[in-house]
Structure formats: C-alpha cells, structure tokens
Amino acid sequence: MNKNKKIIFITILLGAMFCLPVFFGYFKLTIAPALGQQDNYSQSPEISDLNKQIQDKKNQIKQIQDKQAQYTQTIQEKQAEKASLSNQLSILDNQTAKLELDIASTQTEIDRLNLEIKRTQALIQEKQAQIDKEKGQVAVALKLIYQQDRTSTLEILLLNNSLSDFLDQVKYLEDVNREIGDSVDALKQYKSQLDGEEAALVQNNKDAVASKNTLEENKQALGLEKMDKNYLLEQTNNSERQYQQLLAQAKQEQLQASSDITNIEKKVREKLSRLSVNKLVVDENGFIWPVPKNFISAYFHDPNYPFRYIFEHPAIDIRASQSTPVRAAASGYVAQAHNGGMGYNYIMIVHANGLATVYGHVSKILVANDEYVAQGQIIALSGGLPGTPGAGPLTTGSHLHFEVRLNGIPTDPLNYLP
Secondary structure, three states: OOHHHHHHHHHHHHHHHHHHHHHHHHHHHHHHHHOOOHHHOOOOHHHHHHHHHHHHHHHHHHHHHHHHHHHHHHHHHHHHOOOOHHHHHHHHHHHHHHHHHHHHHHHHHHHHHHHHHHHHHHHHHHHHHHHHHHHHHHHHHHHHHHHHHOOOHHHHHHOOOOHHHHHHHHHHHHHHHHHHHHHHHHHHHHHHHHHHHHHHHHHHHHHHHHHHHHHHHHHHHHHHHHHHHHHHHHHHOOOHHHHHHHHHHHHHHHHHHHHHHHHHHHHHHHHHHOOOOOOOOOOOOOOOOOOOOOOEEEOOOOOOOOOOOOOOOOOEEEEOOOOOEEEOOOOEEEEEEEOOOOOEOEEEEEOOOOEEEEEEOOOEEOOOOOOEEOOOOEEEEOEOOOOOOOEOOOOOOOEEEEEEEEOOEEEOHHHOOO
C-alpha cells in the first residue's frame, strides 16, 4: 500500500470514529424524542404562544358550555310548569340567550381550529427542516461506509496492530451500519408522521368550514327566535286569555289532523288493494331525507317539546329555511294534500309495507290527492315561519314536521332515515 493511500484511509477511519458517534448521539437526543408526544416537537416561542392561545380558547368554550347548561336547565323547568303566556315568553327568552351562546361557542371553536391549523403548519415546517438536516448527516455516514467498503481486508489488517484490533474495528463498523439502518427507519417514520399531520391539517380546514356554516345557520335561527317572540306578543296582545285560546286552537288542529290522517290512510289502502295495477313498490335505498339533513329542533316524543302538555310530538322537526324544497322520502300515493290556508298545511303519502309519511307546516303544496310520486320528487315547499300560510298557530320557526307511521301508528322517523 502506498503512503498517500494509507494516510487517506487512516483519516477516513478517524473521521468515522469521531463523527459518527456524535451524529448518532445527536439522533438519540433529537430525532427519537421528536417521534414521541406532539408537544415535544418544539419549544420555539411561536409554538409555545400558539399552545397558550389554544388553551385559552378551550377555557372560553368550557365557560360558555357551563352557561349553556344553566339556560337548558331553566328552559326545562319552565316547560315542566303549567302552560302560560309568561312561561312561554320566558322559554323564548332563555332559548334566545342560549342560542346567542351557541353562536359564541361556535365562533370560539372556529378560532381554536384556526390556531390548531397554524400550530400544525409551524410543526410541519420545523419537522421538515429536521428531516433535511438528518438526511445530510446520514449522507455523511453513508459516504464513510462507502469509502470503507472500497478498502480491502488486507489493507485493514495492515492498519491494525493485531487481529484483536481488526475484529474490534469490524464490530465497530457493523454497529455503524446498524445505527444508519435505524436512522433511515426513523426518518421514514418521521416522514409518515409528517404526512399524517398534513392530512389532519386538511381535515381541520374542513371542520372550520363546517363550523362556519353552522354559525351562519345559528345566526339565522337566532333571528327567527326573536321573531317568534314578537309574533306571539302580537297574536296575544300580551293577554293570557288569548294565549290560552291559541293553545286550544293548536290542540284542536292537531287532533283533527291526526284523526283525518288515520282515517284517510285506511281508506286509501283499501282502495289500492282492489287495484290490479299501480301496486306500491319498495325503494331499494329505503327512505331518504325529505329536506337536507340538518339540525333537529324536536325529536319524536321529545320530553323538551314546548307543547308536550297538549300532545306528544309524533314526529321530528328538521330545521329548514322557509320555502326549502320538500321531497318524497319514498315512492307512494298522495293520500292527503291538506291546505289549511293560514292554518296547518300537510301532505300524507302512503308507501309499501304499511308505512306512511306526513310532511307538516308546508307553505306551498305541489301535488294533489291520489297522485303517484316517486322517491325524491319535490312535493312541497317548507314553511313554519309564524304568520305565514300553512304554519298554523304557535309554530316555532321555519322547519319541516316529518312523521313516519307504521300501520297507522306514529313511529320514530330516525329509525328509517339514513
């Protein structure tokens, strides 16, 4: 071996002995901990400040939720008391206050999501920088190994004083190879984690958009709640006697509608059974939502239904803006398209397997009795806004009242909807 080549090789080995332990010690102290909990990725002032802001938003949300719970309890207590105008006004006031808190909570949640997005972006930038740095360190180590591989066994033997020294050097190089393999695996895991956080960032953006839409809906609902109170005061002229008259009218309308629906459905099914054509069919996909799936303001037999002391709520109320298209939940025949003028409007459709659906508080009816309708066909426009056609007395804002009946008996619509 010539002198220059021997000097070069000794330099390489010395470099390996001093640089690689430093590198892999750095790996254990920096990369490995970074693969643990997210809060350990960085202690930079930016990340620390974002963490503090996120925690502040969480605390604000908790405080709002506590106030919301208080309003909910008050509403439930008022609903359990004897029906009176003052009670109803108190319920509307508390519902309005709670809805305002809902809006504040949603906006705070949006702010928190945006802060989470900023923190994720900052973490991604930091981790990408760490990955680039570690790639450079691994490249140096691989270069040293490559140089070692080009050296013959005889040359390495000549550079060692004994066979023992040679074996120690071989063992050291084997350890280096293993450490490099571990480092490459760690970088792969690091990159995979980075990709996962990018996906989470995308989802956070979607969540923020959804929360924004909810916020706008809540703002609209808040306006309707305030309109409900004003309309109730106009109807009753702040008179308890007139309020009780409205309650009696609402109860009579519901009892009459329920009786009519039961009798008419029976007659229509008897008529259809005698026909040899136009038999009822079952839709492959079951029922669909009659209006876009949205916030449910009252559930089937809802214990918090504001007029439960008059009758059990036989449906679900789905929030829908005034004049939203209402579609047939399943194919069937229109058994009743009842136009009550300024009273209660509804449509009943009979379906196969003993099922029927009722669509209440509609503002405009677009089908006629005995008409066959296909699933998804527009049959009406939604209503429920106080003082509008089809809403009836004491409505609770624009929505769709949706019933499902099995063999003439109301059942929970959520058991049939996707």
